[in-house]
Amino acid sequence: MTEFELIRRYFAARPPVRADVRVGIGDDAAVVRPPAGMDIVITTDVLVADVHFFADVDPAALGHKALAVNLSDLAATGAEPAWFTLNLTLPDADPAWLQRFAAGMFNLADEHALQLVGGDTARGPLAVGITAIGLVAEGKGLLRSGARVGDAIYVTGALGDAALALAGRQGMQRLGAEEMAFVAARLDRPTPRVDAGRALRDIATSAIDVSDGLMADLGHVLAASGVGARIEREAVPVSPVYRGRLSEVGWDYALAGGDDYELCFTVPAAGRQRIESLARDLNLPLTRIGEITSGRELDVLDPAGAPCRPTRTGHDHFSH
Numbered sequence: 080m081t082e083f084e085l086i087r088r089y090f091a092a093r094p095p096v097r098a099d100v101r102v103g104i105g106d107d108a109a110v111v112r113p114p115a116g117m118d119i120v121i122t123t124d125v126l127v128a129d130v131h132f133f134a135d136v137d138p139a140a141l142g143h144k145a146l147a148v149n150l151s152d153l154a155a156t157g158a159e160p161a162w163f164t165l166n167l168t169l170p171d172a173d174p175a176w177l178q179r180f181a182a183g184m185f186n187l188a189d190e191h192a193l194q195l196v197g198g199d200t201a202r203g204p205l206a207v208g209i210t211a212i213g214l215v216a217e218g219k220g221l222l223r224s225g226a227r228v229g230d231a232i233y234v235t236g237a238l239g240d241a242a243l244a245l246a247g248r249q250g251m252q253r254l255g256a257e258e259m260a261f262v263a264a265r266l267d268r269p270t271p272r273v274d275a276g277r278a279l280r281d282i283a284t285s286a287i288d289v290s291d292g293l294m295a296d297l298g299h300v301l302a303a304s305g306v307g308a309r310i311e312r313e314a315v316p317v318s319p320v321y322r323g324r325l326s327e328v329g330w331d332y333a334l335a336g337g338d339d340y341e342l343c344f345t346v347p348a349a350g351r352q353r354i355e356s357l358a359r360d361l362n363l364p365l366t367r368i369g370e371i372t373s374g375r376e377l378d379v380l381d382p383a384g385a386p387c388r389p390t391r392t393g394h395d396h397f398s399h
């Protein structure tokens with residue numbers, strides 16, 4: 080199979096999804112026409128075999144996740160996903176692998192009416208780089224810098240399942256088959272909170288997606304906003320599976336584990352009564368976990384009100 084056959088067969092042979100793509104795959108560059116009055120939001124993430132995933136991962140899950148982590152970044156800005164590009168380096172062109180990879184990726188793309196408009200393909204160690212591009216009304220994008228003293232802090236969904244799954248795979252936690260299946264799905268096929276992000280545009284003052292752990296990512300919001308925060312540990316939402324193991328595994332995975340792809344956002348007093356109905360509309364828990372304070376510290380309080388710290392704080396590729 081030549082490079083061009085590979086691109087045509089697995090990535091280009093699809094009907095157009097969006098009318099605003101003037102030129103998609105096949106020319107030197109893609110040309111898109113954004114509607115007037117919209118800001119363009121651009122994010123990119125690369126997943127590298129043996130760093131971000133095991134090389135024998137289900138290719139459908141890899142295709143899903145490579146796109147999901149980018150959609151999660153768009154979600155955190157409140158953007159509507161529109162287009163994406165795919166950079167793929169592959170040790171060899173295995174048709175069955177490519178078929179499953181493309182299916183996993185396009186299933187998620189189709190859910191959000193997102194069109195693949197270009198990319199690059201080369202032989203090399205397995206790595207997947209996606210750039211996702213979205214649209215948000217001018218000046219309306221949610222930023223890390225908007226949190227204000229007195230805002231309530233919320234998170235979507237539940238935290239810690241992905242880190243628990245990784246610990247299970249690495250033999251650091253022993254989980255039953257059903258428990259493992261549940262948390263593994265959360266690790267391998269995260270759901271980017273795109274609808275929540277869009278709805279929060281007019282409610283939240285700041286937002287971030289939780290990719291490196293709540294403590295680390297909320298820390299970025301605090302630094303960018305010049306504020307502190309107080310979190311009530313027991314308020315941090317965890318799944319029924321996680322709660323069932325809480326006495327053994329503790330709170331570290333929920334507070335500091337990575338790969339959750341939930342949103343953490345801040346809401347001023349005026350917006351809070353809208354959160355409950357929004358959670359109902361989205362069919363997604365939106366849980367208040369604390370508030371923004373005037374200090375610079377991130378304090379986590381145990382049920383007695385005493386400060387506690389997770390033993391690890393987040394993932395950093397260059398910290399070791």
Ligand code: ADP
Nearest residue numbers: 086090104105106107165167196197198199200
């Ligand atoms: P060029 O040499 O001009 O950069 P390429 O031969 O790399 O062009 O790519 C040809 C076309 O195929 C371009 O439109 C490019 O965007 C697209 N393309 C290449 N690889 C991919 C991929 N993995 N996914 C989607 N489109 C791709």
Ligand code: MG
Nearest residue numbers: 107198199200
């Ligand atoms: Mg090229």
